[in-house]
Amino acid sequence: MSGKRTAWGGILLRRAVQIVALGLLVGTVCFFMARSLPGDMATRIAAGRYGYDLVSNAAADAVRIELGLDRPLWLALLQWWGEIARLDLGTSLVTGNSVWSEVVHQLGATIDLAVASLAVAVVVGLPLGTWSGLHAGGCIDRLTLALAVVLRAVPPFLLAVLLMVLVAVRLGALPVAGDHHVGSVLLPALTLGLGLAAGLARVTRAAMREAAASPSFEFARTKGLSDRQALVRHGLRQAAAPVVAYLGVHAVFLVEGAVVVETLFAWPGIGHALVHAVFGRDVPMIQGAALCMGLLFVVFNLLVDAGCLALDPRRRRGEAA
Amino acid sequence: MTQPFVLTRRRALQLGAVGPAVAASTALQAQPARAPLQIVGPWEIGGLAPANSGYVFTRMQITETLMEAGDDGTPLPGLAERWRVSADGLVWHFTLRSAARFHDGTPVTAAAVVRCLQAARVAPALLSLAPIRSLEADGSGVVVVRLASPHGGLPALLAHSSTMVLAPSSYGSGGEVKAVLGSGPYRVVSLAPPQQVEAAVFEGYDGARPAVERVRYLTVGRSETRALMAEGGQADLAYGLDPASLVRLRKRGRVRVDTVTLPRTAILKVNAGLPALKDRRVRQALSLCIDRAGIAKALLRDPELSATQLFPPTLKAWHDPTLPPLIHDPGSAARLLAEAGWRRAADGLRDASGRPLQLSLRTFPDRPELPVIASALQEQWRQAGIAVQVNVGNSGDIPLGHRDGSLQLGLAARNYCTVPDPTGTLMQDFTAAGGDWGAMGWRSDALVQALSELSRSTSSAERAAALRARVTAVLQAELPVIPVTWYRQQVAVSGRVTGVSLDPLERSYRLSAMRWSA
Numbered sequence A: 001m002s003g004k005r006t007a008w009g010g011i012l013l014r015r016a017v018q019i020v021a022l023g024l025l026v027g028t029v030c031f032f033m034a035r036s037l038p039g040d041m042a043t044r045i046a047a048g049r050y051g052y053d054l055v056s057n058a059a060a061d062a063v064r065i066e067l068g069l070d071r072p073l074w075l076a077l078l079q080w081w082g083e084i085a086r087l088d089l090g091t092s093l094v095t096g097n098s099v100w101s102e103v104v105h106q107l108g109a110t111i112d113l114a115v116a117s118l119a120v121a122v123v124v125g126l127p128l129g130t131w132s133g134l135h136a137g138g139c140i141d142r143l144t145l146a147l148a149v150v151l152r153a154v155p156p157f158l159l160a161v162l163l164m165v166l167v168a169v170r171l172g173a174l175p176v177a178g179d180h181h182v183g184s185v186l187l188p189a190l191t192l193g194l195g196l197a198a199g200l201a202r203v204t205r206a207a208m209r210e211a212a213a214s215p216s217f218e219f220a221r222t223k224g225l226s227d228r229q230a231l232v233r234h235g236l237r238q239a240a241a242p243v244v245a246y247l248g249v250h251a252v253f254l255v256e257g258a259v260v261v262e263t264l265f266a267w268p269g270i271g272h273a274l275v276h277a278v279f280g281r282d283v284p285m286i287q288g289a290a291l292c293m294g295l296l297f298v299v300f301n302l303l304v305d306a307g308c309l310a311l312d313p314r315r316r317r318g319e320a321a
Numbered sequence B: 001m002t003q004p005f006v007l008t009r010r011r012a013l014q015l016g017a018v019g020p021a022v023a024a025s026t027a028l029q030a031q032p033a034r035a036p037l038q039i040v041g042p043w044e045i046g047g048l049a050p051a052n053s054g055y056v057f058t059r060m061q062i063t064e065t066l067m068e069a070g071d072d073g074t075p076l077p078g079l080a081e082r083w084r085v086s087a088d089g090l091v092w093h094f095t096l097r098s099a100a101r102f103h104d105g106t107p108v109t110a111a112a113v114v115r116c117l118q119a120a121r122v123a124p125a126l127l128s129l130a131p132i133r134s135l136e137a138d139g140s141g142v143v144v145v146r147l148a149s150p151h152g153g154l155p156a157l158l159a160h161s162s163t164m165v166l167a168p169s170s171y172g173s174g175g176e177v178k179a180v181l182g183s184g185p186y187r188v189v190s191l192a193p194p195q196q197v198e199a200a201v202f203e204g205y206d207g208a209r210p211a212v213e214r215v216r217y218l219t220v221g222r223s224e225t226r227a228l229m230a231e232g233g234q235a236d237l238a239y240g241l242d243p244a245s246l247v248r249l250r251k252r253g254r255v256r257v258d259t260v261t262l263p264r265t266a267i268l269k270v271n272a273g274l275p276a277l278k279d280r281r282v283r284q285a286l287s288l289c290i291d292r293a294g295i296a297k298a299l300l301r302d303p304e305l306s307a308t309q310l311f312p313p314t315l316k317a318w319h320d321p322t323l324p325p326l327i328h329d330p331g332s333a334a335r336l337l338a339e340a341g342w343r344r345a346a347d348g349l350r351d352a353s354g355r356p357l358q359l360s361l362r363t364f365p366d367r368p369e370l371p372v373i374a375s376a377l378q379e380q381w382r383q384a385g386i387a388v389q390v391n392v393g394n395s396g397d398i399p400l401g402h403r404d405g406s407l408q409l410g411l412a413a414r415n416y417c418t419v420p421d422p423t424g425t426l427m428q429d430f431t432a433a434g435g436d437w438g439a440m441g442w443r444s445d446a447l448v449q450a451l452s453e454l455s456r457s458t459s460s461a462e463r464a465a466a467l468r469a470r471v472t473a474v475l476q477a478e479l480p481v482i483p484v485t486w487y488r489q490q491v492a493v494s495g496r497v498t499g500v501s502l503d504p505l506e507r508s509y510r511l512s513a514m515r516w517s518a
Helices: A002-036 A041-050 A057-067 A073-085 A099-134 A139-153 A156-170 A186-212 A215-222 A227-249 A251-264 A270-279 A283-311 A313-320 B009-030 B050-059 B110-120 B223-231 B243-252 B280-288 B292-298 B330-339 B369-383 B397-404 B423-429 B445-456 B461-478
Strands: B037-041 B067-069 B075-077 B080-085 B091-096 B132-138 B142-147 B186-192 B196-201 B214-219 B256-270 B350-352 B358-363 B387-392 B409-415 B481-493
Touching: A002 A073, A002 A283, A041 A057, A041 A270, A041 B050, A041 B397, A057 B397, A099 A139, A099 A186, A099 A227, A099 A251, A099 A270, A099 A283, A139 A186, A156 A186, A156 A251, A156 B223, A186 A227, A186 A251, A215 A227, A227 A251, A227 A283, A251 A270, A251 A283, A270 A283, B037 B223, B050 B110, B075 B080, B091 B110, B110 B132, B110 B142, B223 B243, B223 B481, B243 B256, B256 B280, B256 B369, B280 B330, B280 B461, B280 B481, B292 B369, B292 B481, B358 B369, B358 B397, B369 B387, B369 B409, B369 B481, B397 B409, B409 B423, B409 B481, B423 B445, B445 B461
Parallel strands: B037 B214, B358 B387, B358 B409
Antiparallel strands: B067 B075, B080 B091, B091 B142, B132 B142, B186 B196, B196 B214, B256 B409, B256 B481
């Protein structure tokens, strides 16, 4: 028990340190990057607020004075650090709303999309990978390999357009875009999830083959368990650890892909918001959105650690020793 | 302790508003549910302040402005059912519709209007351009605007979405807008900035009840997605379609494409203060090199958008069909350049005393066709021996380049009807000192005088027409900005609705005039 607690404590402590370091690093880097973009920040913010028809030097001056954009850089950065220390992400320069309230709304939509994409990857990739691993060289295995190559090679935006045209427009089976219809999440989730499913199927296949060839699986068979019983009691658990680790690492793929997919499908997520914040030179929004995306990575990694720890008792004992 | 019920005037009004609402909602329950009319467009809801996103709410007829405008910009009654101006042009009285109600059931009062207009005077909102001395409420139903000098453009400014009128309960304690409670035929049902707003019929509206009960607006950034939503039957009105999608939509024939020419023109802002561009012949040569018809046909897929003068035919009062059109004539361009001293050097570029004719052009991608048009211009000028470097940056780079004097050429899409009367926009663009999106290093006293007289609005109709003709003639001859193409609004319309008409001033979706097809 104490070993388990120590392992968990170590993981949580590591991730907590990561969160603080990541917050400071991401926020600071975003600040300097946004401030060093070419062009005048005030005119860009004015365009974001009022539309470019009303952009003028007078509008830019009004924005500059209102937001204190002439202050020295270090003062603005210190202010942001102070706000972060008080767990306050500040106010959007374009909309005037609290960054936290905007990010919470958008992050919720991105998490919905990420979970749905993971579900697609798991539902499609796991059974195909497991079957291929247990029947290597078979027809399904070869077909899965071909599909995996194609799906990994196709960029998300192309897959998105293909799905929109075929599934939404031709078949009329699902909405093209937006988030207010039943099933709206399916097309963006398929766009992100199918690519992930392709990789997952191959990793699962390899893990499954390895598990099926392992002495423990062989022993389970010799002690009288059926193939199915040996698979369920021994094989799946052994094969699950690399699969979970793969999913964790490739959660990055989901968040990266979300920027493109959310824009294409008009999904109100954080990726979409980040792109707009960059266009509008909305520094607090960029910092807040990037920070939350960074935290999402840490949370994914934490979940992977937890999953691996729960699946592999040897790791818990090893860390406790 | 329970308060005794007292039927005050306000309660009676609230009951009056709620009563029909209850009756109508009962009637509605009996009808089969119909999906809301879905509008998709590229415009985001960037906050609730009228200056930020007022246009979203006025277009959806959720909010109203004191004045409305006809297709040609003629002032029409809005929240103000009538108005009058004093003989000296300094005092304007706007009388409100007495039965107008905000969406919270309270009456629209002059005090509420004055509060909104005061907020709308803060720069950069357009109302700050009017020489307003004071805004007052005369009783509950009349708004009085006192001016420091006559300003005929006031009704046009009061039709701009940044002057939309909100109920006092829309504002938070700090004066910020926390909810959008207008007085239009639709009220907000749900709002999820920056992407969505859903509206339903406001039963307390004092005008005709719209036939379409519910409407939803969704911001969709990609034009291809908007087109596919229309094609897939998910969008009833899809605004801002790209040329390639339009060709496909027309070919497939699943939806109708309606169009209206907008008072917007793709213009080249020329720094006429530069030695090379100070010469009118060089500006004219730059214009003669442009194959507008080719650009309109190949890039915008619409040959009629070739801009033969600054103002498109939509602006009937300003478009002068008798003006000699701007044409593509490389021969004349070469002659003019040679006359101005720019002769072809060995490398094919124009040169004057060892100084090659090299220019830089700034543009921005907010309108995706602009960088493409810039590339076409670059090639057309290269053929004429003029080397132009294209820089695609931010929209703000052009006013910024104007301010610091670094701009040489700027390509932008200028809306001359940001408010229904173009005079105000022209005064911003062509004052003696130039304008952020207009003249640079160029002035015309005749034009400034004409615009100034027009803005006072004391001239007769004939005199005003003569002044407008003078303005267009000067701009056509001098070319301080060079028109390239006009713009057309292209909207995919589903078969679910009838009664769709497009507003050339982009002020309204005209939802209350629409009907379901079946």
